[in-house]
Amino acid sequence: MVHGREHLRRIPESTIRRLPAYLRALENLKCLRTTSVGLGEATGYSSEQVRKDLAYFGAFGTRGVGYDVRDLGQQIRHILGLDQGVRAVLVGAGHLGTALVRYTQVSSGDVEFVAMLDNDPQVIGTTIGGIVVQDVRQMVSVVKEQTIRLAVLTVPARAAEEVAQDLAKAGIGAILNFAPVPILTDQHPPGSVLVQSIDLTLELQALAYFVSEHDVFSPA
Amino acid sequence: MVHGREHLRRIPESTIRRLPAYLRALENLKCLRTTSVGLGEATGYSSEQVRKDLAYFGAFGTRGVGYDVRDLGQQIRHILGLDQGVRAVLVGAGHLGTALVRYTQVSSGDVEFVAMLDNDPQVIGTTIGGIVVQDVRQMVSVVKEQTIRLAVLTVPARAAEEVAQDLAKAGIGAILNFAPVPILTDQHPPGSVLVQSIDLTLELQALAYFVSEHDVFSPA
Structure with a gap:
């Protein structure tokens, strides 16, 4: 998907402040796919919070399939500007x-x-x-x-x-x-x-x- | 005034977290009395926030007279348990x-x-x-x-x-x-x-x- 700058501007600061925690959890996970429940347990946030935060930039976990760990990590690094x-x-x-x-x-x-x-x-x-x-x-x-x-x-x-x-x-x-x-x-x-x-x-x-x-x- | 434990239990955590900043500002002030506006400027919080926070433990600045700097500092130290x-x-x-x-x-x-x-x-x-x-x-x-x-x-x-x-x-x-x-x-x-x-x-x-x-x- 394509992110416009205008789209990202609408991400709340509280969500931005949680993204690094999700990123660290994703980088530590020894698996290919995870769920909002798994990310919640790894970070101490609720699975609802995880789902809501990730939805801001269009990452929707598929029920029963979840999130691609590597892809989601790359997306978060890109959003935070860490890839530069x-x-x-x-x-x-x-x-x-x-x-x-x-x-x-x-x-x-x-x-x-x-x-x-x-x-x-x-x-x-x-x-x-x-x-x-x-x-x-x-x-x-x-x-x-x-x-x-x-x-x-x-x-x-x-x-x-x-x-x-x-x-x-x-x-x-x-x-x-x-x-x-x-x-x-x-x-x-x-x-x-x-x-x-x-x-x-x-x-x-x-x-x-x-x-x-x-x-x-x-x-x- | 007398503070009961039950009364203090109702102070929100966000207010508790701002009290040390008020305390430091009070300790740095070179004056006998101050106002919520003065405390706001010294801490970066709004005067409304200062008034609301201090009212939780019964410290009400008198209009035109303000707060007694030393007394308010002692009250905050007591509430935080720092006097012990x-x-x-x-x-x-x-x-x-x-x-x-x-x-x-x-x-x-x-x-x-x-x-x-x-x-x-x-x-x-x-x-x-x-x-x-x-x-x-x-x-x-x-x-x-x-x-x-x-x-x-x-x-x-x-x-x-x-x-x-x-x-x-x-x-x-x-x-x-x-x-x-x-x-x-x-x-x-x-x-x-x-x-x-x-x-x-x-x-x-x-x-x-x-x-x-x-x-x-x-x-x-």
């Missing part, structure tokens, strides 16, 4: 940044870090995971020259907004932000850079609620 | 695990790692961020003796489910899972352990969709 490869830059080559680059090199999934940037003279010029860390002041030219569209931000909170603004100007399309602060909240036009924030402290604090003993509540 | 301190264990002391422990020690937020576990003889006995890494085979006794209720999982995918099952048996209430695989999907009773998964590869792959050029779609 995705070049990413990491800004902030500290402990967390280094761990993230090494982690993605092991379980890559077609997203490849091609550049790392930092502002620490002790770190600039060192090699981490085969990548030479460059001066963050060269960020705009690095992003433009290598046509990088995806950035991962592991800089301190105080530096995050300025770096994010510069990344936006350089043409970055999406930022995975680990700095513990909201970034690019005031975009013109809104949403031109997609920001996905992962704030480890906030995650841990929210989980604290669910494990704390709420037996006695004293007057506030 | 939260002890956490990290399982998997590799690059990512080490980075996470060090990261939370800098921006702690009252969640404290008190134990680290690994299965690598080369890693067991070493000290990371002031914590001596122990043998993962001692996990159940470590969790029980130190009454740890929160676990962070940075083990390889193949080990994740077994470790998670053991953590559940040991009485862990919530797991922040970085292993790239769903865990504890089949709980009895369901939901007895809260699992929050952060899958870095899946996050990057989903972002790939938003930065890829979907101009030409070839027939599948």
Whole structure:
């Protein structure tokens, strides 16, 4: 079947966010065909959710026959743009940044870090995971020259907004932000850079609620 | 005011997940009083969202007077259980695990790692961020003796489910899972352990969709 860009634009973000999980499950399956029930069990989503998500791009499992594992995986990789490869830059080559680059090199999934940037003279010029860390002041030219569209931000909170603004100007399309602060909240036009924030402290604090003993509540 | 446990049970999970962001904003504010508009700007949420969330536990800003910054912060810390301190264990002391422990020690937020576990003889006995890494085979006794209720999982995918099952048996209430695989999907009773998964590869792959050029779609 042929997909038009207009068609894909209508896929909800929540569905897009589940597609990588389906893809991983398909790549791990040791079989030729599977069903929405099988994909659901492998990913933790309901079979109804799987069916609904896949129907958005015209993949309909045939009752009793199911989905072709290899074909469905290729379709999802194509939709996500992974078949073209995705070049990413990491800004902030500290402990967390280094761990993230090494982690993605092991379980890559077609997203490849091609550049790392930092502002620490002790770190600039060192090699981490085969990548030479460059001066963050060269960020705009690095992003433009290598046509990088995806950035991962592991800089301190105080530096995050300025770096994010510069990344936006350089043409970055999406930022995975680990700095513990909201970034690019005031975009013109809104949403031109997609920001996905992962704030480890906030995650841990929210989980604290669910494990704390709420037996006695004293007057506030 | 007095909060009963039953009252808090009705706070939606989505609200709980935003409370740590409000708390951080309150702690960073250099003023005595603020408004829902101010808290919204500091966190990236709308003022309506802020008002609605805070109203769940009876914090109503007075028009023209707003919220008492210190008092509201204390209320949120109490609701999250942070005023009692939260002890956490990290399982998997590799690059990512080490980075996470060090990261939370800098921006702690009252969640404290008190134990680290690994299965690598080369890693067991070493000290990371002031914590001596122990043998993962001692996990159940470590969790029980130190009454740890929160676990962070940075083990390889193949080990994740077994470790998670053991953590559940040991009485862990919530797991922040970085292993790239769903865990504890089949709980009895369901939901007895809260699992929050952060899958870095899946996050990057989903972002790939938003930065890829979907101009030409070839027939599948």
